[in-house]
Amino acid sequence: MNLNKMVTISVFILSALGVAFSAQARITITIAHTHVETHPEHKAFLAFKNHIENKLEDKYEIQIYPNGLSGSNERAFELVKINSIQFMAVSSSNIENLAKNYAIFSIPYLFNSEEVFEKFICDPEVLTELGKNSDKDGFIPLAAFTAGTRNFYAKFPIYSVDDLKDKVIRIQTGRTNSLMMEAFGANDYIMKFSDVYQALKHDVIDGAENNELVLVDQKHGEFCKYYSYDGHQMIPDFLIGSRDFLKSLSDEDYAVFKEAAMEAQRVEFREWKYRINAAKEQAKTMGVNFINVDVKSFREKVLPLHEELLEKNPEIRELYEMAKKYH
Numbered sequence: 001m002n003l004n005k006m007v008t009i010s011v012f013i014l015s016a017l018g019v020a021f022s023a024q025a026r027i028t029i030t031i032a033h034t035h036v037e038t039h040p041e042h043k044a045f046l047a048f049k050n051h052i053e054n055k056l057e058d059k060y061e062i063q064i065y066p067n068g069l070s071g072s073n074e075r076a077f078e079l080v081k082i083n084s085i086q087f088m089a090v091s092s093s094n095i096e097n098l099a100k101n102y103a104i105f106s107i108p109y110l111f112n113s114e115e116v117f118e119k120f121i122c123d124p125e126v127l128t129e130l131g132k133n134s135d136k137d138g139f140i141p142l143a144a145f146t147a148g149t150r151n152f153y154a155k156f157p158i159y160s161v162d163d164l165k166d167k168v169i170r171i172q173t174g175r176t177n178s179l180m181m182e183a184f185g186a187n188d189y190i191m192k193f194s195d196v197y198q199a200l201k202h203d204v205i206d207g208a209e210n211n212e213l214v215l216v217d218q219k220h221g222e223f224c225k226y227y228s229y230d231g232h233q234m235i236p237d238f239l240i241g242s243r244d245f246l247k248s249l250s251d252e253d254y255a256v257f258k259e260a261a262m263e264a265q266r267v268e269f270r271e272w273k274y275r276i277n278a279a280k281e282q283a284k285t286m287g288v289n290f291i292n293v294d295v296k297s298f299r300e301k302v303l304p305l306h307e308e309l310l311e312k313n314p315e316i317r318e319l320y321e322m323a324k325k326y327h
């Protein structure tokens with residue numbers, strides 16, 4: 001073998017090893033969410049990823065799995081707790097069966113406006129209170145994302161609360177949601193987010209409840225031509241991290257992840273304002289009618305639930321008192 005050939009081979013081997021070493025040194029982080037790539041939460045996670053990769057250079061390789069590619073919210077939540085997935089965005093409703101204080105957000109008509117709700121979920125004291133048992137729960141909340149206001153939408157028009165009577169409406173997991181639907185007089189059907197499209201298509205359900213984005217992002221507007229502004233709940237999603245993963249970080253790296261979460265929150269809120277208006281316009285072109293209803297009739301049905309829920313679940317009292325101060 002001549003010298004040139006030997007040098008070339010050695011360079012090749014060394015550079016291959018070099019790549020292997022640097023690849024080995026990078027820690028892979030998996031992020032899961034169930035939304036499409038134009039959704040504010042996806043944009044927020046891109047900002048999260050960029051922040052960490054810029055600040056900590058080659059230390060972490062961050063992979064984002066949108067569209068429920070890593071499983072349903074319920075499944076991904078289990079995987080975060082055992083550190084198979086490191087971060088996800090998850091609705092407080094999906095958390096409340098494990099960490100009971102998150103049920104605060106399922107209380108219908110807790111906030112008087114989205115503005116108040118947004119201020120509340122961005123309050124660092126609220127995040128601290130929510131995360132007070134994270135050592136036991138296996139996950140740590142790092143930031144809240146707005147998910148707007150939840151309203152009913154269906155294949156039939158809903159003008160008053162009586163129109164819900166005996167109709168089958170999909171809700172997300174969380175005990176409080178079932179109690180609320182019972183008070184509204186409807187039949188609830190607990191179902192994974194990703195199953196709602198097929199359930200609407202095959203007439204398994206008459207309608208559902210969510211923010212306007214699902215009409216276009218999840219194409220529910222193909223079947224539900226009526227969206228009624230009853231405004232029964234404002235339920236945030238939380239950017240949560242695996243406790244075991246976060247606790248394994250150095251203080252310096254942990255601080256960067258926290259900064260990244262705040263950056264993600266800023267991006268999510270900014271994108272939300274823009275996307276929600278665009279989605280409404282897009283839904284109209286799909287033939288969806290937006291209906292303004294008499295909110296009072298809906299509110300009256302469920303207001304007695306506040307006291308009942310506080311009694312059943314004392315874990316929410318502290319946050320309930322905090323929320324009341326925002327009014």
Ligand code: GCU
Nearest residue numbers: 073090091147172193210237
């Ligand atoms: C919202 C929320 C999701 C949640 C969904 C649902 O879209 O952003 O996190 O999964 O509602 O109703 O299941």
